Structure formats: C-alpha cells, structure tokens
Amino acid sequence: MxxxxxxxxxxxxxxxxxxxxxxxxxxxxxxxxxxxxxxxxxxxxxxxxxxxxxxxxxxxxxxxxxGGVAAVEPPPAAGSIETITLGADAFFDFDRYDLKPAGRARLDKLVVDLRRAKSVTDIRIVGHTDSKGTEEYNMRLGQRRADTVASYLAAKGVPKSIISTRSEGESNPVAPNTLPNGKDNPAGRALNRRVVITVTAAEKVISQ
Structure with a gap:
C-alpha cells in the first residue's frame, strides 16, 4: 500500500x-x-x-x-432512389405476363434514362397480381411479370448484374380487389396487376 x-x-x-x-x-x-x-x-x-x-x-x-471517444464519421449520403410503377394499362391483362405496346414504350424510355445516367448501381423489379387464383399461383405469376420486364431491359443492354427480381403476388394490393358489398372489383384488380421498378443511383435518373 x-x-x-x-x-x-x-x-x-x-x-x-x-x-x-x-x-x-x-x-x-x-x-x-x-x-x-x-x-x-x-x-x-x-x-x-x-x-x-x-x-x-x-x-x-x-x-x-x-481516453476520449473517437469521433464517428457520418455515413455516406444515400444515393437517389426512384420508383416507377407500370400498371395493367401498360403491361398485363388478367392472368397474363406479356408486355403491351404501351409497356414496351415506357421501358424503352427508361432504357434511355439508364443509358444517360452514369451511376446506376441497382435495379429492383417486383411483380404484383390481383387476388384471383391461389396465392401460390399468383406468386409465380408475379415472378413471371417481373422476369419479363427484366428480360426486356437486359435485351436493350441494361447490365444483368444490377437487375434483381422478385414477386409479392397478391400480398401487397394498392386497391381493393372486391367492392364493399363483396362483389368483384375489376377496376381495383387492374390496378393491382403491376410491376414496380426501383432504380438506385447517385443522381436523378428517371425522367418524366
């Protein structure tokens, strides 16, 4: 001591x-x-x-x-994340996953935007369906829709390495598939037949 x-x-x-x-x-x-x-x-x-x-x-x-605490550097600023939704009017009829002419035209415009941008790092494509049919069937149908869009973009020269696809089937509707009285709602189901494309880059990419 x-x-x-x-x-x-x-x-x-x-x-x-x-x-x-x-x-x-x-x-x-x-x-x-x-x-x-x-x-x-x-x-x-x-x-x-x-x-x-x-x-x-x-x-x-x-x-x-x-004995002090080292300063923590702030994380790098997040890139620009933009989303476009392409619905039944441009893409898919009921139970179909082939592109309509309007859908192909919209994707062609997106390809032009992607070619102009220099910092696109990720393109995520999610397919959706209405509630007609089983959940299992609609998951497969949503995936086919997403894959159709991905294949179209890749065929136009968009690198496959930055494209990913998945399906949410009927699980994420944006409109009611049925009316309040329980009857079918064709207009609502049409809105749910869609593909959502999310583009991540360090700059704004998608033009109006």
Whole structure:
C-alpha cells in the first residue's frame, strides 16, 4: 500500500513539476493547449500512462489517445432512389405476363434514362397480381411479370448484374380487389396487376 501511495505521490509531483516548469507559451500545441507536450510535440504522460492535462482541458476536448471517444464519421449520403410503377394499362391483362405496346414504350424510355445516367448501381423489379387464383399461383405469376420486364431491359443492354427480381403476388394490393358489398372489383384488380421498378443511383435518373 505504501509503495502504491508513493508512486501516486511521485506521479502527481512529477505532473506538477512538469507543468510548473513549462513557460506559458509551451502549452500552445496541436492539441489546442489541453495537454502538456514535450519539445517534440508529444503528449507528456505520468508514470501510470495518463496524459498530463492543462487547466484548459475539458471532457469534450479529450482525444482517443488519452481516453476520449473517437469521433464517428457520418455515413455516406444515400444515393437517389426512384420508383416507377407500370400498371395493367401498360403491361398485363388478367392472368397474363406479356408486355403491351404501351409497356414496351415506357421501358424503352427508361432504357434511355439508364443509358444517360452514369451511376446506376441497382435495379429492383417486383411483380404484383390481383387476388384471383391461389396465392401460390399468383406468386409465380408475379415472378413471371417481373422476369419479363427484366428480360426486356437486359435485351436493350441494361447490365444483368444490377437487375434483381422478385414477386409479392397478391400480398401487397394498392386497391381493393372486391367492392364493399363483396362483389368483384375489376377496376381495383387492374390496378393491382403491376410491376414496380426501383432504380438506385447517385443522381436523378428517371425522367418524366
């Protein structure tokens, strides 16, 4: 116990002597005057490895070398994420996954946009259906619709490596498939037959 106390006393004494021996201007250094430094601009430490602080030290200014927390850099800014929805009027009739002329024209416009952009990193294509048929069948139908769009884009020169597809089947409707009285709602079902394309890039890609 006496040995530890003696070391502590020596450490405190050394700190006081070092700080007292420094001229006023010596405290001005690259650490902002908060630590005592030697002639080589290195922080002076006591026998226990603790950085010797000046009266200008505050917890907010503490550095990692002396027990402070390193500053966390903010994450890189997210890229531009744009989504277009291509519905039954442009794409798919009931129980079909072939493209209509209007759908092909809209995809051709998208291809032009993609060629003009230089930073597209990801194109995600999700197929959707109405609620007619079983869930299993509609999952397959939604996947065929997504794959049809992906194949069309790839055939126009869009890299397959940045295209991914999946189906949500009938699970994510944007309109009711039936009316409040329980009868069929053809207009609502048509809205649910769609493909959603999401483009990720560092810039705006999709033109109006």
């Amino acid at each position: 006496n040995v530890k106390l003696n070391k502590l006393s020596l450490g405190l004494a050394a700190s006081m002597v070092l700080f007292a021996a420094l001229p006023a201007h010596a405290a001005i250094n690259k650490y902002g005057c908060i630590y005592v430094v030697d002639p080589f601009d290195k922080i002076v430490k006591d026998p226990y490895g603790n950085c010797i602080r000046t009266p200008y030290w505050t917890a907010a200014k503490n550095i990692p070398e002396c």
